[in-house]
Amino acid sequence: MHIVHPDLDTYLLEHCSPAADDVLRDLAEETRQAVPDLTSMQITQDEGAFLTLLTQLTGARLAVEVGTFTGYSSLCIARGLADGGKLIACDRSEEWTATARRYWERAGVADRVELRLGPALETLRSLPREENVDFAFIDADKGGYPDYYEELVTRLRPGGVIALDNVLQGGSVVDETEQSEPVKAIRAVNDAIAADVRVTSVMLPLRDGVTVVRKR
Numbered sequence: 001m002h003i004v005h006p007d008l009d010t011y012l013l014e015h016c017s018p019a020a021d022d023v024l025r026d027l028a029e030e031t032r033q034a035v036p037d038l039t040s041m042q043i044t045q046d047e048g049a050f051l052t053l054l055t056q057l058t059g060a061r062l063a064v065e066v067g068t069f070t071g072y073s074s075l076c077i078a079r080g081l082a083d084g085g086k087l088i089a090c091d092r093s094e095e096w097t098a099t100a101r102r103y104w105e106r107a108g109v110a111d112r113v114e115l116r117l118g119p120a121l122e123t124l125r126s127l128p129r130e131e132n133v134d135f136a137f138i139d140a141d142k143g144g145y146p147d148y149y150e151e152l153v154t155r156l157r158p159g160g161v162i163a164l165d166n167v168l169q170g171g172s173v174v175d176e177t178e179q180s181e182p183v184k185a186i187r188a189v190n191d192a193i194a195a196d197v198r199v200t201s202v203m204l205p206l207r208d209g210v211t212v213v214r215k216r
């Protein structure tokens, strides 16, 4: 299912800023060459610009990312942090995040990113149960989304924001014949957020769907 008409794709990419610089372009190209089958895991330039914008709008000093891969989204978040800010980047792949580390160095943000390798749920549960997270981005295994959301929303400060990627699953969320575990988990978190009195939220048709949640 095309969520946005393909004819609009280039136009959308051309009308957001900042445009991807050499660092982001090289990272996208290196990822495409290294793992061609997995390129779709990486967020696109417009979603990256959106993450930088959300990080800036929340004035984030503490951000958390679940699902780092080769580092595109983490770079966009790190670039939006307030002075002295920190991003805790969670992933379980040493191999893919080795690329991310190189690009954090090249972009001059390595000192703002703290990589936590391991199962993301364990990492999130190890964080203090304080409401001190300003911004979070969830983009890892879909089955984990309900738990990642719950662990993060309890740690979000009032006014803080969580963005969740792939919430439309290529349209499968509205296809009742689709009963795979990842899609069921995404439906569950989408329903939970819509009914969650702790937050206000909107689901945007950006790429594969991005939900933006603000804690009251």
Ligand SMILES: C[S@@+](CC[C@H](N)C(=O)[O-])C[C@H]1O[C@@H](n2cnc3c(N)ncnc32)[C@H](O)[C@@H]1O
Pocket: 041, 042, 043, 066, 067, 068, 069, 070, 071, 072, 073, 074, 090, 091, 092, 093, 096, 118, 119, 120, 121, 139, 140, 141, 144
């Ligand atoms: C869709 S990719 C993230 C893409 C990334 N946000 C980007 O912009 O390139 C998902 C990542 O989640 C990681 N992941 C999947 N399940 C995980 C888990 N249970 N704990 C930690 N990381 C996990 C994978 O290793 C992979 O790097």
